[in-house]
Amino acid sequence: xxxxxxxxxxxxxxxxxxxxxxxxxxxxxxxxxxxxxxxxxxxxxxxxxxxxxxxxxxxxxxxxxxxxxxxxxxxxxxxxxxxxxxxxxxxxxxxxxxxxxxxxxxxxxxxxxxxxxxxxxxxxxxxxxxxxxxxxxxxxxxxxxxxxxxxxxxxxxxxxxxxxxxxxxxxxxxxxxxxxxxxxxxxxxxxxxxxxxxxxxxxxxxxxxxxxxxxxxxxxxxxxxxxxxxxxxxxxxxxxxxxxxxxxxxxxxxxxx
Amino acid sequence: xxxxxxxxxxxxxxxxxxxxxxxxxxxxxxxxxxxxxxxxxxxxxxxxxxxxxxxxxxxxxxxxxxxxxxxxxxxxxxxxxxxxxxxxxxxxxxxxxxxxxxxxxxxxxxxxxxxxxxxxxxxxxxxxxxxxxxxxxxxxxxxxxxxxxxxxxxxxxxxxxxxxxxxxxxxxxxxxxxxxxxxxxxxxxxxxxxxxxxxxxxxxxxxxxxxxxxxxxxxxxxxxxxxxxxxxxxxxxxxxxxxxxxxxxxxxxxxxxxxxxxxxxxxxxxxxxxxxxxxxxxxxxxxxxxxxxxxxxxxxxxxxxxxxxxxxxxxxxxxxxxxxxxxxxxxxxxxxxxxxxxxxxxxxxxxxxxxxxxxxxxxxxxxx
Numbered sequence: 001x002x003x004x005x006x007x008x009x010x011x012x013x014x015x016x017x018x019x020x021x022x023x024x025x026x027x028x029x030x031x032x033x034x035x036x037x038x039x040x041x042x043x044x045x046x047x048x049x050x051x052x053x054x055x056x057x058x059x060x061x062x063x064x065x066x067x068x069x070x071x072x073x074x075x076x077x078x079x080x081x082x083x084x085x086x087x088x089x090x091x092x093x094x095x096x097x098x099x100x101x102x103x104x105x106x107x108x109x110x111x112x113x114x115x116x117x118x119x120x121x122x123x124x125x126x127x128x129x130x131x132x133x134x135x136x137x138x139x140x141x142x143x144x145x146x147x148x149x150x151x152x153x154x155x156x157x158x159x160x161x162x163x164x165x166x167x168x169x170x171x172x173x174x175x176x177x178x179x180x181x182x183x184x185x186x187x188x189x190x191x192x193x194x195x196x197x198x199x200x201x202x203x204x205x206x207x208x209x210x211x212x213x214x215x216x217x218x219x220x221x222x223x224x225x226x227x228x229x230x231x232x233x234x235x236x237x238x239x240x241x242x243x244x245x246x247x248x249x250x251x252x253x254x255x256x257x
Numbered sequence: 258x259x260x261x262x263x264x265x266x267x268x269x270x271x272x273x274x275x276x277x278x279x280x281x282x283x284x285x286x287x288x289x290x291x292x293x294x295x296x297x298x299x300x301x302x303x304x305x306x307x308x309x310x311x312x313x314x315x316x317x318x319x320x321x322x323x324x325x326x327x328x329x330x331x332x333x334x335x336x337x338x339x340x341x342x343x344x345x346x347x348x349x350x351x352x353x354x355x356x357x358x359x360x361x362x363x364x365x366x367x368x369x370x371x372x373x374x375x376x377x378x379x380x381x382x383x384x385x386x387x388x389x390x391x392x393x394x395x396x397x398x399x400x401x402x403x404x405x406x407x408x409x410x411x412x413x414x415x416x417x418x419x420x421x422x423x424x425x426x427x428x429x430x431x432x433x434x435x436x437x438x439x440x441x442x443x444x445x446x447x448x449x450x451x452x453x454x455x456x457x458x459x460x461x462x463x464x465x466x467x468x469x470x471x472x473x474x475x476x477x478x479x480x481x482x483x484x485x486x487x488x489x490x491x492x493x494x495x496x497x498x499x500x501x502x503x504x505x506x507x508x509x510x511x512x513x514x515x516x517x518x519x520x521x522x523x524x525x526x527x528x529x530x531x532x533x534x535x536x537x538x539x540x541x542x543x544x545x546x547x548x549x550x551x552x553x554x555x556x557x558x559x560x561x562x563x564x565x566x567x568x569x570x571x572x573x574x575x576x577x578x579x580x581x582x583x584x585x586x587x588x589x590x591x592x593x594x595x596x597x598x599x600x601x602x603x604x605x606x607x608x609x610x611x612x613x614x615x616x617x618x619x620x621x622x623x624x625x
Contacts, residue, residue: 140506174292177503239289250314253564254533 001230004201006179007095007127007148009066013038014196015226016068016181018206019056020046022215029059031209035219041068041097041204044083049090057091068129070097076110077117084121096121097151098130107157111138115145122146131183134165136172143177150176151204153184154195158207160187163194173199189218189225196229197237259466261459263500264493269442272299273489279303288312293545298495301541302488310537317540317569320547329609330572330617331602332552334382334414335369336581337361337400339591341386343453345439346524347481347517349579349593350386352452357590359581360391363403370407372584376576376602379619380410382435384593387416387453394422401429409619412475416454417464423471435477436464437513441493442485449484465497469505476501476510477552482535483517483526491538495545511550511572514538518556518594536565543569555596562598563608573609575616576602 004011017037022028032040040060047069048054060067069087074080077100084096098121100114101107114130115138121128127148132138134152142150152172155161162185163169173180179201186192192203205222212218279300287297288309300306301313338360341350349356361369373381381404385392392415404411410432417436418426440446443458450456468476478497480490491514498510514535517526530538539551552572553562562573578584580591589595600608606616 170292175503175506236286239286248311250318250568251311251533251536253560254310254536257532257561 001227002234004179006129006201009039011038011202013223013226014202014230015192015223016041016183016202016204017209017219018204019043019060021207021210025055025059027215028056028210031215031219032060032065033062034216034223035209036223038064038066039068039202040065041070041206042091043072044069044087045073047090049086066095067091067093068095068097069093070099070131072099072101074100075102075113076100077113077120080113080117081120081124084126085124088126094125095127096129098128109133109153111135114138115141118142118145118147129181134168134172136168136175139172139176139178139180147178149179149181149201151181151183154182154191155185157184159185160208161185162187162191163198166194166198169195169200170198189221192222193225193229193232196226197232199233202226259463260497260500261462263496264441264443264462267493267496269444269489272492273486275299276303276488276492279305281305281308284309288316288544295492295495295499295545298541298545299492301544302491302538306541307533307537310533310540313537313540313544314568317543318567320543321567321569321571324547325571327614328617329566329570329614330550330620331378331575331606332380332382332412332572333373333376333378333574333602334384334577334579335366335373336384336579336583336593337366337396338385338388338392339581339593340388340391341453343387343455344451345453345455346449346451347439347484357588359591360385360396361581363399365582365585366400366403368585369582370404374407377606377618378602379408380412380432381408382412382414382574384414385416387455389416392416394418394425397426398429401426401431405430414477417461417467420467420471423468423473427471427473431473433475433477433509433511434464434468434473435479435511435513436461436468437477437479437481437515438462438494438497439481440485440490441480441497442490445485465501466504469501469508472507474509475550476505476508477513478510479513479515481517482514482530483528486528487514487530487534487538491542495542498546498549509550510548511552512542513552513554515554515556518597532561536568539565539569555598556594557597559598559600559608563612566609566614567612573605575600575605 013036015037016039018041071080071083100110109132118128129149131151139150155164181202182195182200183204186205187208195203209215209218276299283300284306287293287300339350340358344351344353411430412433414435446458465476550571553570554574555577579593609616
């Protein structure tokens with residue numbers, strides 16, 4: 001399986017994970033270790049940035065885990081930039097998952113504010129991974145803005161509905177110069193495998209692991225599904241149909257020229 | 258960052274060998290693939306694909322219909338000048354050829370415009386040789402000012418310009434620029450280009466990047482079939498197209514594969530392309546890229562053009578003269594090459610209609 005490069009880091013696991021919704025930090029730690037994930041996102045709002053012994057962070061102190069602070073909870077670009085600066089100082093990383101959702105019900109990302117914040121944060125030296133609508137034009141604009149990857153949603157966050165935006169994800173993957181990480185909505189390992197077969201660079205999964213009655217085993221299932229999907233993409237899928245044509249109605253003229 | 262850095266990652270020889278190594282199985286795979294990639298494209302232009310020409314034509318025809326409908330866009334070149342400082346072995350305007358040289362005055366241009374408008378055209382393609390002191394920005398500014406009221410779209414096939422010059426002309430009504438690399442084989446490029454600025458491979462190669470930066474609406478790419486191995490050259494052209502689409506994603510693209518025609522001078526094609534191979538190539542491009550415009554000029558015969566007009570092309574020239582002033586007063590001593598399909602625009606429109614297609618003369622308006 002090919003490794004994945006984003007900005008200055010190389011990942012051998014294409015399963016990115018979240019840290020919310022687990023029954024305990026102990027359970028989270030075990031599940032994330034089992035997932036093989038090397039990039040773990042943490043909501044800034046849940047971490048005590050002034051406490052060096054914050055319990056969530058303590059459970060994530062493993063050499064394989066790179067932290068990806070996220071700005072979940074901010075409502076506009078200004079708040080996002082402020083939160084990002086705090087995270088960089090407290091957690092010692094310039095990586096950032098940019099999440100701006102002014103809508104508390106479906107937590108859908110605000111495209112306009114996200115684009116503005118990406119310009120500003122890239123200028124300030126952040127490695128920005130914006131969480132966005134599956135909007136191909138927005139993805140191209142984020143490239144210009146200096147994003148390090150794009151993270152379009154498969155369906156609303158936490159919904160486990162799968163790749164409802166499939167047709168648009170395909171266009172994004174086809175056109176993007178940046179890694180495409182399918183984020184949000186992936187509810188089952190088969191959803192993750194589908195995204196990887198389509199050519200997504202990685203997937204980010206949280207609720208589907210954390211909310212399972214057996215998060216550790218589910219984490220392993222996702223690890224295997226992501227690997228299977230990626231291997232299938234690299235092998236190239238077998239064609240679905242082949243047509244046979246006996247006559248030559250369109251090209252018969254070539255023999256008369 | 259420009260296309261040069263992408264091109265440098267490839268070796269001509271390796272690409273050439275990998276195309277020749279494609280098998281029938283690779284071709285069948287490419288034909289069945291929902292989104293063929295560059296490796297699939299290699300299979301489709303390989304010798305192994307020729308027996309599949311009918312399947313390719315059917316797929317290409319379907320895809321073209323789906324995207325473009327039953328239409329063929331017509332275009333007409335207006336040759337403004339045959340003065341040229343380059344010495345390109347394949348071109349009638351070669352500075353070393355002893356032909357009469359002419360650059361049209363504004364009055365002469367308006368005489369041409371009258372004939373062209375009477376044919377029904379609302380779009381115009383302006384063509385010159387490369388002689389910046391004669392047909393440079395000052396000249397183009399004057400010409401654009403004069404032509405703007407008469408045409409909804411003005412396109413150019415002239416020497417490469419700087420990005421800011423393209424941006425300036427876009428403000429004045431420039432729609433599209435056609436800039437053919439002729440060959441992507443850097444090692445052999447100078448064999449065909451013996452003098453003039455066109456000898457600068459990189460300057461020409463990076464012209465589409467400058468066009469993208471200048472936000473010109475449409476960029477036309479192409480190679481001159483007959484110079485180097487056409488398969489390898491058209492692979493690099495596809496690579497170029499892919500790079501440009503991803504980088505300058507607001508821009509439209511078109512592609513053409515002119516085959517060498519008889520012209521003043523003695524150069525004979527090194528690697529001629531057959532009729533069947535040209536059709537194979539058109540179909541391969543359409544299967545690879547469903548959206549790109551594909552144009553075919555009057556270099557090809559009437560019979561050939563009539564037979565392929567449903568199979569993948571979207572754009573055709575009609576009623577063309579390739580000498581400056583040729584519409585008002587024919588003077589073949591001045592021409593760039595001898596046209597093959599010499600029917601009038603009206604006759605070509607009739608031939609298009611006879612196949613159940615519509616000829617499109619205009620798809621934009623000057624006020625827009």
